[in-house]
Amino acid sequence: MNPLPSNYEILISVLGKNRVKLDEPLGKHTYFKLGGPADLFYTAENVDELIGSVQSAINFQVPYFVLGGGSNVIISDKGIRGLVIKNRTGGIKLKGFTGSALKGKLNLKDVLVEVDSGVPSNRLIRFTLDQGLAGLEKMLGLPGSIGGAVYNNSHHLDILIGDYISEVKVIGKDGNIKTYQNKDLKFAYDYSILHDTKEVVLSASFKLEHGDKAALWEVATSAVKRRASTQPLGAPSSGCIFRNIPLSDAMRLGTPDHTTSAGYVIDKAGLKGERVGGAVVSSRHANFIVNDGSATTKDVMDLVSVIKQKVKAKFGVDLTMEVFVVGEN
Ligand SMILES: Cc1cc2nc3c(=O)[nH]c(=O)nc-3n(C[C@H](O)[C@H](O)[C@H](O)COP(=O)(O)OP(=O)(O)OC[C@H]3O[C@@H](n4cnc5c(N)ncnc54)[C@H](O)[C@@H]3O)c2cc1C
Structure with missing residues (x-):
């Protein structure tokens, strides 16, 4: 085995020799069960460790990548150079209330x-x-971590998670910590400003209203049932591969109820069941590619190209990926 670069050696000694794994296969840490090795792999168990690992990587000039649940990434077959930080920070706390106290009565x-x-x-x-807090109930069943959900403003049905966020604490590329208010995050469909700044989310504060607990659970349960009946949940995947298509395309094509579902056009292009190697377009949901257990990342990316070409040729629609492709080419 080649000797490690000296900055890797220093970083390992700072993070702790028994805490850093070498050449860790990333397929173990992704929903797709795909991805080559990380040179260095460290699990941050709390916010101090997350901050410390990011700052140390910056100090010793080791590139770093933060992995949440691994449910929205496609990692290359060659894997990721530098340090992968698996984020397992786990605190939740009720931080406060807004409202009034009038004549001793709390509102x-x-x-x-x-x-x-x-x-x-x-x-x-x-x-x-x-x-009994209302807002996020329709999102029950969303895989992954809060960091990944904030990064991409995760959505389900008519809900965007960013609509319920008041502020987000991040650590930047300079190692400094700052707090964004909601409007500064520029949340949009599948977008937050973190795509551009590459800052790491440390925590997020949610603003939620009181609701009826039983009614909220009912909505949440039906959202989960809907997922189970429309998505291939048993098979390794990264959820929807492509973003919704533009409304202008949906109107031009006359999709039912002007649906902007990428799955609709992929299905209509006859691509359910299309396969490259071990990567297959799900027959249950055409916007899901599933790994039959033998897929490589190259298989998935080749299948992505086939889908894009066929949908473009048939409908004139340019599909854009929703999942993030990362790692060495
Ligand atoms: C079966 C299935 C169903 C899904 N359904 C939905 C759905 O309904 N709606 C939806 O929006 N998505 C859905 N997804 C995609 C995915 O679950 C979400 O996007 C999820 O929020 C990603 O979180 P994660 O922690 O897994 O992110 P990861 O896959 O770990 O990372 C994704 C990106 O976020 C970045 N990131 C992660 N943590 C941080 C952090 N702390 N700070 C900064 N950047 C960070 C990573 O660096 C990476 O670029 C689905 C996926 C699957 C497998």
Whole structure:
């Protein structure tokens, strides 16, 4: 084995020799079960460790990549050079309330919940449901971490997670910590400003209203059932591969109810069941590519190209990827 670069050696000694894995296969850490090795792999168990690992990587000039749940990434077969930080920070706390206290009577409006970025989205959503807090119920069943959900402004049905966020704490490329207010994050469909700044989310604060606990659980349960009946949940995948198509394309094509679903056009292009190697277009949901257990990342990316070409040729629509492709080419 080649000797490690000296900056890797220093970083390992700072993070702890027993805490850093070498050549860790990233397929173990992604929903797609795909991806080559990370040179260095470290798990941050709390916010101090997340901050410390990012700052150390910056100090010793080792490139770093933060992995949340690994449910929205396609990692190359060659893997990731530098340090991969697996985020397992896990704190959730009720931070405060807005409202008024008049003549000793509390009139609570919104409840603020602060959550570390490594918390699984589902854990947060269940917590809010148990507290009788409304807003996130339709998102129950969303895989991955809060950090990944904030990064891409995750959505489900008519809900964007950013609509419920009041502020987000991040650490930047300079190692400094700062707080963004909601409007500064420029949330849009599948977008936050973090795509451009590459800052790492440390925590997010959610602003939620009081609701009826039983009714909220009912909505949440039906959202989960809907997922189970429309998505190939048992098979390794990264969820929807492509973003919605532009409304102008949907109107030009006369899709039913002007649906902007990329799955609709992929299905109509006859691509359900299309295969490259071990990567297959799901027959249950055409916007999902599933790994039959033998796929490589190259198979998936070749299948992505086939889908894009066929949809362009048939409908004149340019599909854009929703999932992030990362790692060495
Ligand atoms: C079966 C299935 C269903 C899905 N359904 C939906 C859905 O309904 N709606 C939807 O929007 N998505 C859906 N997804 C995609 C995915 O679950 C979400 O986008 C999720 O929020 C990603 O979170 P993650 O922690 O897994 O991100 P990861 O895959 O770990 O990372 C994705 C990107 O976010 C970045 N990131 C992660 N953590 C941080 C952080 N702390 N700070 C800065 N950047 C960070 C990563 O660097 C990477 O670029 C689905 C995926 C699957 C497999």
